[in-house]
Amino acid sequence: MTKRPINKFIIIIILALFVPILTYTIYQFVQLDENEQLIQSIYDRQLETIIFSVNQWSYDIVTNWYSEMTSVAMTDFENLMELHYEPMIKKLPEQQEVIAAAFLRFSPEFYQIGFSDRYQTTNPKRRELINKTNQVIAENSESLANAIKFVKDGYVRPLSIDWTSKQFEYTLLIFPILNDEFPGNGAIYGGLLIDNIAFINRFVERHFNALTNGEFDFAVQKKGHNDFFYYSTEEKPIGPFEQSEPLWILADMELKIKMSGTTLNRIVRERSRYNLISLILVNVVFIVGLVYVIRNVWKEMELAKIKSNLVANVSHEIRTPVALIRMYAETLEMGRIVDEGKKNKYYKTILAETVRLTHLINNMLDFSKIESKKKEYRMSMNDMRAILKHVLDMYHYNFEQQGFHIEQHIADDLPHIYVDSEAVTQATINLLDNAMKYSQEEKRIAVTLAQQGQHIVLSVKDHGIGIPESEHKKIFEKFYRVGDSLVHDTKGSGLGLSLVAHIMKVHNGKVTLKSKPGQGSTFSLIFPISHLSGV
Incomplete structure (x- = not known):
């Protein structure tokens, strides 16, 4: 490829990348107001997500308590009036510090109640709790009928009622428990008295802090009240909260949230400054990226050239054995060779060229499989002596x-x-093939197989042209060939040693090279014994 087409291609790349980035930069300045609205929208959704997560977390906790109450209620109730559920029910308030009392209501007069000892001085009396519950159930029959439908559909939706007195700030949760064997219409009611302050402190605040990592403040406020019922900061929060939603579990309570120590306007200003810095950085990165792209395009063109040479070299290597095989086969077919010794020589030549051709094709196929990550290896216990002798015989x-x-x-x-x-x-075979290719006058190759410590080492030593030390690592790269005129006069695919390196990597081994120009080369395949064989 000439310089002129390359320059034209580079100009196209510059225009293709520079025009979009310039357009984007102008667009960012023009769309600043829309970005501010987008920030506001994202911020609002973030706040909504936090509140939803807190509510969902609280709901999941109550659902677990409901399951425990249901398990107690499902205890053998054939002799319902004789059973004493209260010891079992009391376990829940004892285990959960936020629960002041738990109860099962089988009828307006038949309750099983477990009070928490922690709230002994503030809890309502037994009769007071029964009367309150009966009153709530009577006044909210429609809501409880809907709650029963929800339970039938597999969803728990407790009735939440605020119960405040001089002694306590509680929420009364009432939920239906269904079973066809229950008396009446197959439904009883379970209930929990939740201490609001303890619940907020134990569950709402902890989960809120886990979600926000101190980046947001929250407060809880009763509907219709100006003062905050609870807040997460040390001092009473000042300024408006940016999002407010009801708490699902605690009746008449709203969870309010805002960013800690900053405002949205400040965020927008900082965002604008960051955008400007980002645009500058993007342009810097663009320039660096452009240089990188041009460099890689250049490399790709060089690679294309190498691949073109590969095709030419491989074609030459294939043509030679195919031509010999065809010539010798046609000669034998025509019956022109009468001498048996000469026939055997022809047969051996055909076989040798077939082996050579098979080796070349296997290299190409394996390279293709490795590149597409489809190459599979079949590992088993093998005798390296037998493998080496088979190769040498072949x-x-x-x-x-x-x-x-x-x-x-x-x-x-x-x-x-x-x-x-x-x-x-x-x-x-690849090592032997290279040794033969790059040997000159001294056609002597030493093949060694020995144990060295916890390794089996297979070495192939030739007395050829040698390899400069600066090329030792590069020759294991695909398509790479040493920059020597003697090497380039020898046809090759440039794949053999890269395949050798890959094979040794798969075997948790390595391939090493000792070589100097004019002094030959020694390639060694080092296989670990203990790691691979379990010896």
């Missing part, structure tokens, strides 16, 4: 044909290790 004719002498140093009594035999075979 490549014997290739070595012989190209005039290579192979020195084998294979240790005895090596432990079996947990590997994928096909992957190890492929990695070994």
Whole structure:
């Protein structure tokens, strides 16, 4: 690709990125008022969410208490009038410090009540509680009928009544409990006396603080009263609250909320300042990003060039064995070779080129699977000696044909290790193939397999052109080839060593290289024993 098209492409990228960012910057200044309204809307929704969460939390707690009361009520009631529920009922006030009393109402005159000892000095008398409850039920028959419908639908909606006297500030919760075997219409009523201050302190404030991390203040106010019933700050709050909603559980109580130590106007001003700073930062990031994009585009074009060379090199590597296989096969088919020795030589050449071709295709297929993350490995206990000998036997004719002498140093009594035999075979072939490609006059390769401590090490040493130390890490990158004229004269895909590195990573091992220009190269595959095999 020439410089002119590259420059044109870079200009297009700049325009494609700069115009939108400039438009966005202008838009932000023009839309400042709308942003303020958006902030207000988001802020309101946040406050509503906090209040809803507090109410839902309180409701869930009461629902749990309802379940406990229901469990008590469902106790064997064949001899209902003889049962004594009060010890069981009293457990709930004893466990929950906010509950002053709990009761079950089977009829206007038959109650089972459990009073909390904590509220002994302030609690209403038994008869007073019964009369109050009967009065509330009589006056709210329609609401309780709806509550019964809700219970049938699986939803608890207690009737909440304020009960205030000189001794206490309570909320009376009444809820129906249904069972076809209950006397009358199959419904009784359960009830709880909730201490308002204790409930707010124990549940409302704690959950509120957990939600807001001190960023908001709240107060509770009775409807129709100017003074606050309860507030979260040390001093009485000053200024209007920004959101107010009824507390679901506590009768006639409203939960008010505002931001702590600031106002919405201040937030908007700070937001505007932050927006300006953000726009500046965005433009800075844009410039940095543009440089990054241009750099990566350049790299991608270089990669495209490398891939193009890869196709050319692979095509050349495939063409050579295919041509030989075809030529030798046609010669044999025509019957022109009579000598059996020469026939065997042709057959061996065809087999060797087939092995070479298969190796090249496997490299390409495995690379494709690795790139798409679909490559699977089949690990099992294997003998590395057997794998290496199989590779050397398979490549014997290739070595012989190209005039290579192979020195084998294979240790005895090596432990079996947990590997994928096909992957190890492929990695070994790649190393041997490289050793043959980049050897020059001295065609001698040493293959060593030995145990070193808790590792099995397979090494391939050649006496070829060698690799500069600055290239040692780079050669394991895909498509990378050493910048040497001798290397570029040798056709290759640039995938072999990257596949070797990937295979060793999968095996929790590593591949190492010792090499200097003109002194050959030694590649070593290091497989751990204990980690993989459990030895």
